[in-house]
Amino acid sequence: MFFEQLFLFIAILLYFFAIFFAIKIKKAVYCRYILLTGILSQLTAIIIRWIDIGHPPIFGTYEAALQGSFFMALFILFSYKSIYEHFKAMVITALPLTILIIFYGLAFNTERIPLTISELNLWVDFHALFAWLAFGPLTLAFCLSAILLYKERKNGRIKNNLLSAILPQNDIIDELSFRYINFGFINHTIMFAMGCYYSSILQGTWWDWDPVESTSLITWLCIALYIHMRLFYNWKEKKAAWFMVFIFFTILISYWGLIYLPQGSTFHIFDLEYKGGHG
Amino acid sequence: MNKESIQNIWNFLGSRNLSVIIFIVSMTYSFILFMFALVVPTWWVNTIAKLVPFHILYMLFFLNITLCIIRWWPVIKSQCKLPANPQSKEETDKFKLKITLSAKSNAIQKIQEFLKTKGFQIYISEQTNKFLYSIKGRFSAMGTLLFHLSFLFLLFGVIINLLFRFEGTAILIEGQKFYGLRNQYKNISPSFLSSPPKTTFQVDKINPAFWEGKMLFTSLEAAIFQDMKITQENEIKKKENENESTTEKIIQETEIIQESNQETLRKLITLSTAEKIDEAMVTLTGFGYAPEFTLKNLNDEILIEHYLILNIFAPGSTDTYSIPTPLYKGGYDYPYTFFISFYADYAEKDGKPVSKSMDTNNIAYGLKIVRGSYPVFEGILKPNQWIEFDDLKLSFTDLKRWGNFRIVRAPGRIFIWLGLILMIAGLIYRLCFYRKEILFIEDDNGKLYLYGKFHYYQNLNKIWLENLAKKINEGLI
Known part of the structure; x- marks a missing residue:
């Protein structure tokens, strides 16, 4: 638990550094290495937790x-590998969101909780994996769209040198966003298919109009x-x-x-308690 | 209605405009169902989803998809074709991206090798060596077709299930055989044309596991024997001829299969894994305790002996049992009601019975017997401990577990599964392996032109093409 939190803390710190380097240092390569180290640190935290709890850490808000x-x-x-030079823009817009998500998770119960029977299945693990594989690119697409709207709002007159240097052209941002959406859509569909199949085992039906299913x-x-x-x-x-x-x-x-839904309205398992005891 | 109006309606039903309308209405409907799901149980929401407006939407959706497939099939087909004469002006005009290269004419051979490594198919003019046409993801438009066809597979699967699906739940205790007979089911929800599936098995053991002895299941599995085919037919006939009591709480017959070869066909089924047994998928969805109820007279003659299926889980919960009419023997009348509660790990706290954990470490029964409205016994009973009341003796001589088994036969599942696979395959093929065409042409003056045509991401691919051109000009390729 201690080492898990330690590595997570290091990851957060490195993410902050990556944002700082993206803003201050012209060369993106330094930012890239810092981000890579942060990701490895977070991965270590995930592996430690995985070993500790004995299953992939994909359940509960934390x-x-x-x-x-x-x-x-x-x-x-x-x-970074992309030739479209949007790495810095992603670091500056999406990485703060990443940090925010970690802090949001930390507000919830981080203790070890055993899995219920319905969670003890590989289909659930892959269902969750593809959900997050969809979430990543879709959030990046949102960040790019936000950049585009920001640029549009400024009507192309962004005086800040930093922003004008790192932001790609509108048509490029637009298509990058579309590409992320497409990738997110594929993963979202795979997540759906796996969830439906598992539901057929667990509930006997492929679709149940559960609130989570409806919103998805x-x-x-x-x-x-x-x-x-x-x-x-x-x-466009x-x-x-x-x-x-x-x-x-x-x-x-x-x-x-x-x-935040009423308790018992969904069979999907989510945290129902904050650390602070709010519902 | 004239021909033109019919044609207009037909066109509208297969139009993208209708698709957009369906998307918006579907979202609205999903939102309505989401709101309902917050306040009413799921079965109610499912009932709402089966109302007429929803059916109209489903029908429109599938009509629209079918007509779209028919209408746009020629376009998809044409998108999969290779250009007959790529260097003609008519074809090159279709390429939106055009770059003039400064490289020498012999670059075409090098480019050919480079594009091959990138997965392009190359078509080169053998005679003149003046142009090179390369393509990747030629049939990617078929992905669109696959994706939309997948919905028809899903529909077919749903229709098959509507007609032939069978779902039933049966409560079976350890040792009990299940023959798939209608009267063995507690609940059934058959479709129009379905009958109970041929499924036979015998429950061996039901094992729940709790986290730290608390009310949190970490495992619930049932071991079952599947091989009952040899005796199956005789057993079914025997069962059909019997005039059995239909009372839910009594299991009179429990047999344990003794043959050693049965062990090889022992299967484990759990709440989260369905097991295919003969024609159906079987899942364990819950469990409870079944104490053996033995009633004797004072001469030690057994009057009643059978297992009770009681809802006495979680520990401390109480269920009642009254001896039903078919079990009256020798003119006796048993006007008793038995209030039974179960303590898996019995202890006393402030003079009251409690269960320390969920594990069966120290079993005890809380028993209250009422004759009419007059209580004749109240106390705690240990297994095999006898109590006397009126002229009778009672004991709980054994304890088994019962499981709630869901038995489902859904012949449409294969089509649904196939539909989902097609959907994913179609999406991946269309969006990840979209069609890219590169054309190099050398004109009569020896000048090289690079053309590019892409199904998606024109601007991103323009950068890619410019990079390619740069590499060619610098001789890096």
């Missing part, structure tokens, strides 16, 4: 935050609509970015908001 933030950081790191379906429909609007109705840049903001709102509800 563990969800660990996974969500890890995959986000990983996708930010991958953006809304997100899925929104993304599908986004793709249609983009390809066939030429919704500003329109598409606003739509992505709306999609992110639905993502927030389906990934993070359901612990």
